[in-house]
Amino acid sequence: MIQLAWLIPVLPLLGFIIIGLAGKKLSKALVSAIGCGSVLLSFGLAVGVFLELKGTVQTVHVFDWITAGSMQLGFDLLIDPLSALFLLIITGIGFLIHVYSTGYMHDDEGYGRYFSYLNLFVFFMLLLVMGGNYVLMFVGWEGVGLCSYLLIGFWFKKEEYNNAAKKAFIVNRIGDLAFLVGIIMIYMNYGSLTYSEVFAKAENNTTLFNAIGILLFIGACGKSAQIPLYTWLPDAMAGPTPVSALIHAATMVTSGIYMITRSAIFYAPHSAEIAANVVAIVGVMTALFAATIGLFQTDIKKVLAYSTVSQLGLMFLGLGVGAFTGGVFHVMTHAFFKALLFLCAGSVIHAMSGEQDIRKMGGLKKSLPITHLTFLIGTLAISGLPPFSGFFSKDEILAHAFEHNKLYWLLGIIASMMTAFYMFRLYFLTFHGSFRGTQHQKDHLHESPKSMTIPLVILAVFAIGAGFIGLPDKKLHFLDSFLQNTYKFGHANRWIDAQKDFHSSEAYLMAAAVGLALVSIFLAWSLYKKRGVVPVDNESEMGKPQRVIYNKYYVDEIYDAIIRKPLDKISEATYRFFEIKVVDAFVNGVGNMTRRAGEGIKYMQAGTLGFYVFAMTIAVILIFIIKVF
């Protein structure tokens, strides 16, 4: 089965090719069958690989890829516990999102195009995760960026959506550059890009580890939406809602976490202290920063987007303090509940005929019973209440952060408190109280079709249960023991914070976290359910701090002022000086010179044949003379 692992990415690629080439001629049913079927088959294979792997590390050599001088790069797929876990998440959740999309996108004219992009997205993500060297990872990395561009701008007729797509692409490019430089540094120092060789050669070298670590992390900042490159993710909400679910849960944003975990050796907290701390600080700051923005957003998808940014920050905090298992664990649980929340949001938007503003919703509990229940489960999971999955993974990260640096823990817990608050604010405003939309929308309210609700139910089951594979005790943490071989690979385990036995101080931390989450849920309840507060939409009625946060701290405006405008000015100046005075002058000068020369000597062509013949003869004689003497 493991030798067939190359089929896992190839199947979605085939799906993309078939639908992409013949999409318009195929019926919708056939497109759905190919789109979902290819990912389902991949999922089946991934399960087979997972079961056969049993925690070992295997390499599948597909073909020789690049042979240039001393560089040998094979098209190798690396199947180890880490990539096997990601394979399951990507294909499993990817499949559910595909199924959901058949309902959500049913009336869209770009149905075939949509599914071909979706399959391509899954293909590149699988390539990123399975690649056995940094170059293959980079190919997948760039491909994922391309697909996010295509899908965010899927409804390309709206200028605004195109801009969001471009923004995602460009911001990601900034990170990609740093990633590329990091890859080149790895090659220069270790003479190879294959993971097994690089990690075997990587010996304690603090400066080098820090440099490579920080460069790779900047790359991860772009893909995984961390400060300062997070601004594209909230705007990426322009795409169809299932795409948001795919980007936020199964693909794209998790690639940064995967890359850092894969390169764990460069972030060993004891040798590469600076890199590890940069990761942790950026992570915790992003978690806090995005959570505050989430408090005042009024678009259902934007709230979820900022919660993703914030949760990703927590994951990076985990990676930064050496809790790699915790980070990966949170990726997994987050994938379940965030996909669930986004798909629920899609169901709500579907029922509301495209309305996304939570101020115009309310009381949807009755008309959308399944969506309501599954959304509640997702909200409880993201808020970190036991026994929902988010509780275990978040707790693990916070426990490691507490041991490492109490300040990280404090900031992390404030961020997760705010998460609980704004998620329940979203929940109460959407599903409780009275309906605030138009009469037309009210008549139209309906539960979504089965193709949409069944994925919700499946995801909800996992959002409840997935946490139990990582109980906070060394013996009961199945995920950690499963992942051990990934860390042994290249001796990263020498530095990684080992899982510890459960002890009472962790119980206090848990109690504190749960207590604070409950307090914020109570606050949200009393504000938005009991008192029925609806957020104002008039900015002038807001307090000053609220207005600043409502406008996302004006980060986009600041970037505009310190990056775009100076760039504009510089290009304006070079346009005025260099373009007009040098380039244009030169090009026009050549033309003018030729024209003036022609003007001057055209009178030689006076129509007298005798002169022409004479000139020709003289010229021939001259050529003859020059040639001979």
Add this chain to the structure above:
Amino acid sequence: MSAIQVIPLNWYITLSAILFGMGVMGVLFRRNAIIILMCVELMLNAVNLSLVAFSAHHSNADGQVFVFFIMAVAAAEVAVGLAILIMIYRNTKSTDINFLNKLKW
């Protein structure tokens, strides 16, 4: 040894040069288009003469092959040239090239 090889090569070259010079002079100084055309033929045949002479001198047939080609091309050229001349004559009632000065800046 045939008659053509008895006469020294220099004589042929001198004759060819004289003929060629006559042709050039005719093209340069005559105004009648027919005569100019004839002078062009004269230049061609001057070259032909030297080619044949060299061919005989070296006992190599290549020069003669060239001559055949030149004669064929010259025949075609004369056909076209004379046709043009007839058209010129019909339009200007003259074969004087100094009347042909319409095509200029």
